[in-house]
C-alpha cells in the first residue's frame with residue numbers, strides 16, 4: 311500500500327551548513343489493512359516523512375510509492391486524485407473555526423465535486439460513526455479537544471479514503487481522550503479496512519494500536535518490526551530509551567538499590583494470557599529461589615494483554631539463578647536482568 | 651429649525667446623495683480590486699500556496715508607496731491618468747479613479763492581514779484532501795476570514811467617506827464640500843455642524859452594521 315524506497319529529504323538552507331537532512335535513506339513497506347506507526351523524538355523527521363506520502367513534501371532522493379504509483383511521478387491533477395484517497399488528521403485538528411461540525415465535513419466534499427445531498431448523507435454517516443451526530447450544529451470552539459479530533463476523523467473518513475495518515479493526532483489530548491481516539495482508530499481499521507499510518511512520540515500509542523513500528527532517530531530508521539518484538543526486545547539504544555522509561559516500571563532507582571545490593575532484579579514481559587503466578591511459584595519450587603514482586607503493570611499491546619513484572623530473586627547460587635531465567639524463558643516470557 | 655431645513659435642506663440632501671454615490675461606486679470597485687490584491691500578497695508570500703518572490707516584492711512595494719500618499723496628494727498626482735481613464739478630471743467621474751487607487755491598496759493590506767490570521771494547519775488540511783489551490787483560496791480562505799474581511803471593509807468604507815470629503819476640490823460635491831464651502835468660506839457654521847452630524851451618524855451606522863455582521867460570521 312505504502313512503500314518507501316531509500317527515501318531522503320534535505321531542506322536546503324541559504325548556505326550549505328544550514329541544510330537539514332530531515333530524513334535519510336529510509337525504506338519500509340506498509341501492508342494493506344495494517345496499522346503502521348513511526349515513533350521518534352521531536353525533530354526526528356516524522357512529519358516530513360508522513361507528508362511525503364501525500365506529496366505535501368517531495369523527497370530529495372528515492373521513491374515513495376502509494377497504491378502502486380510513485381508519488382513524485384504524478385501530474386498535478388493525479389496528485390489531487392491521490393490525496394483524495396488519503397485522509398489525514400493532525401495534532402491541532404485543523405478544522406474551519408467559522409463552520410459548524412456538519413459544514414466542516416460537507417464543505418470539502420462539495421469542493422471535491424460531490425453534490426450537496428450526497429455530501430450531507432456522508433456527513434451524517436460519518437458523524438454517527440464518530441458519535442458526534444448530536445453536535446452537528448456546534449462550532450469547533452464549543453467542542454472539547456477529543457471531540458474536535460473526532461470531527462477531524464469524520465472529515466477524513468467522509469472522503470472514503472483507503473489510507474488514513476495521523477500526525478500526532480493524540481499528542482494534545484489527555485490519556486482518557488487519547489484512549490477514545492485510539493479505539494476509534496482501531497475500529498475504523500477493523501470495520502472499514504482502512505490502512506493507518508501514524509506518527510507519534512508516545513510509546514503507548516504505538517503499543518495500543520500499531521501492528522508494526524519503525525523507530526526514527528535523527529532521520530534514520532533505527533529499528534523496525536512487529537511492535538511486540540521491537541518493544542520487548544529492543545536492539546537499539548533509542549528504542550530501549552522509549553521502552554525503557556519503564557524498565558524499572560517507574561519505580562525510582564534509589565528505592566530499588568537496597569534490593570539490588572542483596573539480590574538480583576529481573577524484569578519479566580509477557581504478551582497474551584500467560585499465567586504468571588504459577589510461573590513464579592514453579593520457579594520457587596524448581597530452583598529453590600525466592601521470587602518477590604516489586605512492581606507490576608498490565609495493559610494492552612494492540613488487542614493482546616501485555617504485562618510486565620519487576621521481581622527480585624533471592625538466589626544463593628549463580629546456577630540456580632541461571633536455571634530460573636532459562637525456565638522462565640522457556641515459558642514464552644521475556645526476561646532480563648535489571649541493572650541498577 | 652424649519653427655517654434651516656427650508657433654506658438648506660435641498661443643498662444638504664443633494665450633497666448627501668453625492669457622498670453616498672461616490673462612496674458606494676468607489677467602494678464596490680475597490681473591493682473588486684482590493685480583495686484580489688490581498689489574496690495575491692498572501693498567496694505569493696514565501697509560505698503561501700504559490701510562493702513568488704518577485705510578484706510579492708513588487709506588489710508589496712507598490713502598495714506601500716500608494717499607502718503612504720495622502721489622498722489629497724494622490725488626487726492631483728494621478729490627474730493625467732484620471733484624464734485618460736475617465737475622460738475627465740472633474741465631477742464624480744473624475745474622482746472615482748483616485749478614490750479607488752486610494753482605497754484598493756488599503757483594502758488589500760487589510761485583507762492580507764485577515765487572511766494571514768487563518769491557521770496554516772487548516773490550509774494544510776485542505777491541501778491534504780486534494781482540493782485545488784484556487785478553491786482553497788476562494789472557497790476556504792476567504793470564507794474562513796469573511797468575518798474579519800467584513801470588518802476590514804467597514805474600516806475601508808469609513809476611510810472612503812473621509813476621502814470623498816476632499817473630492818469637492820475637483821467639483822465632485824458631497825458633504826465635505828458644502829461643509830468647506832459654507833462653513834469655512836462663507837462662515838455659516840450651522841451648515842457645517844449639520845453636515846458634521848450627518849457624517850457622524852453615517853459612520854456610526856456603518857460601523858455598527860459592520861460589527862454586527864462581522865461578529866455573526868466569526869465563531870471562534
Ligand SMILES: Nc1ncnc2c1ncn2[C@@H]1O[C@H](COP(=O)(O)OP(=O)(O)OP(=O)(O)O)[C@@H](O)[C@H]1O
Pocket residue numbers: 321322330331332350351352353354355356357358359511
Ligand atoms: N520546511 C522546512 N524547512 C526547513 N527545515 C525543515 C522544514 N520542515 C522541517 N524541517 C526540519 O527537519 C527536521 C525534521 O522536522 P519534522 O517536522 O519532520 O520533525 P518531527 O519529527 O515531526 O518533529 P515534531 O515531533 O516536533 O513534530 C527538523 O530539524 C526541522 O527543523
Ligand SMILES: [Mg+2]
Pocket residue numbers: 356357358478
Ligand atoms: Mg511533527
